[in-house]
Amino acid sequence: MSKEVNSEEIKKEIIFKEYFGKGGEPMPVYQYKGHNIVYLEIAASALSQQHMVKIRPDDMLMLSYPAAGSHWMFEIVNMISTGNTENVSLLKEDLLLDWSPFEKLDSVESPRLLNSHYTLKLLPAELLKDHKIIFLNRNPKAMLVSFYRHILDVNLLDYKGDLPSYFDLWMQGDVPYGDYFKYVQEIYALCKDNPNALIVTYEEMKADISKAVSRVAKFLGKTIPEQLTKNIVDKCSFDKMKSEKNLVSSYLPQDTFVGGGSIYHTGKVDTWKKWLTVEQSERMDARIQSEFINQGIIFNF
Numbered sequence: 001m002s003k004e005v006n007s008e009e010i011k012k013e014i015i016f017k018e019y020f021g022k023g024g025e026p027m028p029v030y031q032y033k034g035h036n037i038v039y040l041e042i043a044a045s046a047l048s049q050q051h052m053v054k055i056r057p058d059d060m061l062m063l064s065y066p067a068a069g070s071h072w073m074f075e076i077v078n079m080i081s082t083g084n085t086e087n088v089s090l091l092k093e094d095l096l097l098d099w100s101p102f103e104k105l106d107s108v109e110s111p112r113l114l115n116s117h118y119t120l121k122l123l124p125a126e127l128l129k130d131h132k133i134i135f136l137n138r139n140p141k142a143m144l145v146s147f148y149r150h151i152l153d154v155n156l157l158d159y160k161g162d163l164p165s166y167f168d169l170w171m172q173g174d175v176p177y178g179d180y181f182k183y184v185q186e187i188y189a190l191c192k193d194n195p196n197a198l199i200v201t202y203e204e205m206k207a208d209i210s211k212a213v214s215r216v217a218k219f220l221g222k223t224i225p226e227q228l229t230k231n232i233v234d235k236c237s238f239d240k241m242k243s244e245k246n247l248v249s250s251y252l253p254q255d256t257f258v259g260g261g262s263i264y265h266t267g268k269v270d271t272w273k274k275w276l277t278v279e280q281s282e283r284m285d286a287r288i289q290s291e292f293i294n295q296g297i298i299f300n301f
Contacts, residue, residue: 010048021165021176028158029176034274035119038176039158042099052102055126060220062115062124063187064136065180069202073136073216075236080217080224085235097123116175120186128190133221135191138181139301141272141284144170148275157222167280171287172279181291188297201299206269209233228282 013033018026028039037043062075064070074092079085092293095108097116105114116123148166151157157176159166166175173179191197198219205212213232217224234240276284292299 005051007048007052010051011044013146014044014047019169019172021161021169023161023165025159025161026228027161027163027166027175028171032122034121036173036176036178037098037118037122037159040099042101044056045103045132046097046099046101049102050097050122050124053097053105053124055124055131056110056112058111059127060111060132061112061123061127061212062113062134062136064115064117064138065143065183066117066177067143067150068136068138070136070207071206072202072241073134073200074113074115075211076216076232077220079228079235080220080222081111081113082222083222083228085228086230119183120190131196133191133194133197134216134219135197135199136202137184137199137299139269139272140274140288141200141281142269143274144178144284145272147175151241163275164280167276171283179298181287185291185297186293201301203269203301209236 010032014030014037015032016028016039017036018028018270020026029036030039030044031037032047037047062070062073062077064073073094074095078090090108092115094104095114096113097110098118099106104110106115114127120128120141144164148163148170151166159170173182177183188199191199198216200216210229210233213225213229214224217229220232224247275283288301291297
């Protein structure tokens, strides 16, 4: 977005909208120029002030649709960048362009792993040029279920509908961050054959996390010893992250999560099978075929 644009002018263009699923429960979102964002005042504020964020030459960018496993990748990249596995207080949300106040973003020391779920049209244009970009994707069946569980666990996301209703809304793109398939097509086009971009899947990380850590390190131009790779793998295990990592950034309310709620669920690749029906799974398969495979977009889901 242009730096000449006034924050108040942007905020005036952010409108409230509701989508309704089969069950009749509304899915509230904010919308800016046709793009859905989360129905949170901090999201509207962050978007209106994004032009005030100072992009640095060594900033990196992680792009992903919600629930792709970005918290996991955030920890891995930070450990590679610092060369150690000490726990840091920095959270992914501290550097989430979609929510974090620009003052918070500016206060973080370099190098920063800025991250976003936004469509490219809502991101600073300069950040998409000559900066390292990591695109993290995941089986959309798992992402749909995981983000639905996030919604149930987070007090801030005001949706009370059941999974069948949410499934239909998600498939139509009538959810925060919009249509997953269009999003992936757009990001894939940016990253494919781009030497400054790396495409990684959650499933790839689960299958061989050591290999994934080494691949990310090489992409970032970092040579890390074998022992550090082993330490990162250990420190970034699902159980350790779930038990040791704080969940709530300083700018979020402390009661962000419903009692017992968490962004960390099972960490498995096939939990969606316990949630989706055969019919829902087949509908998703058909979309993957038409939106990805038929267009030469292949992921190792």
